[in-house]
Amino acid sequence: MCEYNEDLLIDFRGVSFIRGGKTLVGPVDWQVELDERWVIIGPNGAGKTTLIRMASAEEFPSSGEAIIMGERIGRTDMRDLRAMIGVSSSAVGNRIPPTEKVGDLVISAGYAILGRWREEYDTFDESRSEEILRQVGAWHLRERTWGTLSEGERKRVLIARALMTNPELLILDEPGAGMDLGGREDLVAYLKELAMDPDAPAIVMITHHVEEIPEGFSHALILDEGSVVAQGLIDDVLTSENLSTAFHQPITVDRIGDRFFARRA
Known part of the structure; x- marks a missing residue:
């Protein structure tokens, strides 16, 4: 049984998610502290959305120990946890009637x-x-x-x-998906302001593209086929070697100013 650390908003120990006999995520150890800004990156089908659905108290892990906001999943009312987590995703957008103001x-x-x-x-x-x-x-x-x-x-x-x-935790599922270049850059600029705000909640953002990562994000987690390729401080994780491993092709990563850019080597 893991001990509760009050500085951790997410504390996953050996967490896995299994559906239809197939392991979609895990086992994963992952901790998110109060003032951290995380980006989760990986190819399609890597398990990114499944991981944050567990982190946002939308799914129960199949195994392992998951503590969110100090509450152990399976022993608390998930509705109370969801009230402390802000989620922006296409799944939410798809439920909104077109006539809503x-x-x-x-x-x-x-x-x-x-x-x-x-x-x-x-x-x-x-x-x-x-x-x-x-x-x-x-x-x-x-x-x-x-x-x-x-x-x-x-x-x-x-x-x-x-x-x-x-919310104490803000989860952004591919906030830049479907945007043109101008829209993406406007969004990245706003997310930079949010990430740099000491009063903003902890942030976890999913993306497919390193170019969408704003300045101010402190940590990164790379997933591939449900397993963690690397996680930790963003400069240590977003390397050519790690992204090449995750995307199964030679990738070169450059950092220009405070932004990352990737291309096939």
């Missing part, structure tokens, strides 16, 4: 619903949603409906919604 989508996150029905919100809720929409550069979208937004605009709104509950 952006302002309602964000403010209703505090009530664990998608959009507004007959609820009345207090002044604090209204001011917090306004503050967050301004932070992510989406205040001008507040009266727009979900179905009229571009991919980049949707990603900003989903992040705003994830931040509305003032």
